[in-house]
Every structure is written in C-alpha cells, then in structure tokens.
Amino acid sequence: MNDSIFKTLGVAFAVCLVCSLFVSFAAVNLRDTQNLNKINDQRAKVLQAAGIYDETNTNIEEQFSVLEAMFIDFSNNQIVSAIEGLDLDSYDPVEYSRKDGFFTVIPNDEDIAIVKNKENYGKIFILRDENNSINKVVLPIRGYGLWGTLFGYISLAADLNTVEGLEFYSHKETPGLGGEVDNPRWKKIWIGKKIYNNNKNVSLEVIKGAVNPQDQNIDYKVDGLSGATLTSRGVTNMLAYWFGESGYKQVLENLKNG
Ligand SMILES: Cc1cc2nc3c(=O)[nH]c(=O)nc-3n(C[C@H](O)[C@H](O)[C@H](O)COP(=O)(O)O)c2cc1C
Numbered sequence: 001m002n003d004s005i006f007k008t009l010g011v012a013f014a015v016c017l018v019c020s021l022f023v024s025f026a027a028v029n030l031r032d033t034q035n036l037n038k039i040n041d042q043r044a045k046v047l048q049a050a051g052i053y054d055e056t057n058t059n060i061e062e063q064f065s066v067l068e069a070m071f072i073d074f075s076n077n078q079i080v081s082a083i084e085g086l087d088l089d090s091y092d093p094v095e096y097s098r099k100d101g102f103f104t105v106i107p108n109d110e111d112i113a114i115v116k117n118k119e120n121y122g123k124i125f126i127l128r129d130e131n132n133s134i135n136k137v138v139l140p141i142r143g144y145g146l147w148g149t150l151f152g153y154i155s156l157a158a159d160l161n162t163v164e165g166l167e168f169y170s171h172k173e174t175p176g177l178g179g180e181v182d183n184p185r186w187k188k189i190w191i192g193k194k195i196y197n198n199n200k201n202v203s204l205e206v207i208k209g210a211v212n213p214q215d216q217n218i219d220y221k222v223d224g225l226s227g228a229t230l231t232s233r234g235v236t237n238m239l240a241y242w243f244g245e246s247g248y249k250q251v252l253e254n255l256k257n258g
Pocket of ligand 1 (some may be wrong): 146147172173174175177178179225226227228229230231232
C-alpha cells in the first residue's frame with residue numbers, strides 16, 4: 001500500500017536524514033574556510049586602520065605579512081613575541097577577555113568604556129621601516145556605544161601619538177546615526193589627530209557638533225556624529241580607557257623607550 005502512514009513517515013524520515021547529512025557534511029567541511037575568512041576579515045580591518053589595505057589585492061594573508069603581531073603582557077605592560085600555550089596568529093584578545101583565567105574584571109570606577117573584562121594578554125601589530133624602526137602600530141579598542149559594544153582598531157604613527165586611522169569591525173549602532181562611525185568621510189577626519197597632549201593625558205575626544213577650524217585644540221577634537229551623541233561619547237570613552245593607565249599608556253611608553 002503506497003499511501004500507508006508508515007511509508008509516508010518513512011519517506012519523510014529518509015529525506016530528513018539525507019538533508020541532515022548534507023548540512024553536517026557542509027558544516028564540518030567549511031569550518032576551516034569559515035574560520036580563515038573570519039581571521040582574514042579582521043586582518044583586512046587591521047590593514048585598513050593602518051591605511052595600507054590594497055582593495056585590488058585579494059590575497060589578504062600576503063598583505064598582512066608586512067605587519068608583525070606581538071602579544072602585550074598587561075601584567076608588566078611589555079610586548080612579547082610568545083606566551084606559553086597561546087598561538088599568536090589566531091589569538092583574539094576579545095575572545096580571551098571572556099575565557100576563565102585569561103581576563104581581569106575591570107573595577108567599576110575604572111571602567112569608563114564599559115569594557116567589563118580586560119584580557120590579560122593583548123595584541124599589537126607593528127609595521128617597521130627598512131631600518132627596522134617602528135613606522136606605525138595598530139591596536140585593538142572596544143567600548144560601549146548606545147546599543148552595544150563597538151569593536152575596532154586604531155593605528156598610530158611612529159610617534160605613538162598621531163592617529164593614522166580608525167576602523168570598526170563590529171557594532172550595533174543605528175545605520176545613519178551611530179552607524180556613521182563607518183562613514184569614510186568621518187573616519188578620514190581622524191588622520192593626524194593626537195591622542196595625548198603635552199602633559200601626556202589622553203585628550204582626543206569626539207565633540208558635539210563640528211570642530212571650529214580656528215580652535216587651538218583642533219588636534220584633539222573630532223566632529224561629533226549628528227543625532228548620535230551617545231555613540232560619539234562611547235568612542236571618546238573608549239579612547240580614554242584604552243589609552244589611559246589601565247590600557248595601553250604604559251605599553252606605548254615602554255615601546256617608545258625600546
Ligand atoms: C530608533 C533610534 C535609534 C537611535 N540610534 C542612535 C545611535 O545609534 N547612536 C546614538 O548616539 N543615538 C541614537 N539615537 C538617538 C539617541 O536616543 C539620542 O537622542 C542621541 O544620541 C542624542 O544625540 P544628539 O544630541 O546629537 O541629538 C537613536 C534614537 C532612536 C529613536
């Protein structure tokens with residue numbers, strides 16, 4: 001009997017089984033490619049932040065090879081090439097900021113950017129010139145905007161103070177409002193701005209409205225995103241946190257002093 005209930009269920013079951021085999025096969029086989037794509041997406045953002053991304057060259061790994069990745073050991077603010085048990089190429093500080101034993105909870109009064117957990121080991125990307133001197137560095141930054149955490153990279157010139165570029169690779173801000181952090185025109189404004197003032201305090205901020213071209217402190221001010229004061233403030237707070245004493249300040253000092 002072709003229309004028996006058992007036959008119908010049997011066919012349905014067989015179809016489900018075949019489909020699930022296809023899906024599992026694809027998921028397992030594509031896992032490595034997916035992971036590599038994810039790593040390459042991040043690499044492209046690091047290159048963009050550094051201002052050295054070549055859109056016409058699809059070989060991201062080759063482009064990325066000019067950068068030297070290093071760990072930051074936040075226990076002593078030193079830059080090191082190896083940490084036992086961690087793989088430098090695939091190491092993602094954000095992932096490790098959620099892994100038991102690999103992060104420190106930031107005290108509330110220090111957590112101006114609502115980062116919550118700080119990884120014990122950070123990561124820095126260094127571009128060197130032909131004399132092996134530092135040409136620029138790229139550092140990961142993150143902090144809360146209006147709807148969630150913005151994750152990005154910021155690049156500094158050889159003086160370890162002048163901004164060379166800023167790129168966010170993930171955020172939840174509203175397109176057209178806070179989402180304008182991705183607007184190339186806004187990102188361009190950052191180039192040449194200074195993080196620290198002469199007293200070595202973090203001074204760079206996103207202001208409300210447009211910066212007056214006559215402003216004496218123009219080097220420390222970036223135009224606000226219109227209708228998105230909260231996202232703008234989030235970006236200011238993340239700079240204050242990551243370039244302050246709890247973030248990269250001492251690391252950059254150590255790097256400067258060789
Ligand atoms: C649907 C909706 C989405 C919004 N998205 C953002 C956002 O992504 N970032 C932001 O700072 N403000 C956003 N706002 C506006 C904030 O609520 C707030 O009004 C704004 O940050 C104030 O900025 P202003 O002083 O420049 O107007 C949004 C408002 C609404 C109604």
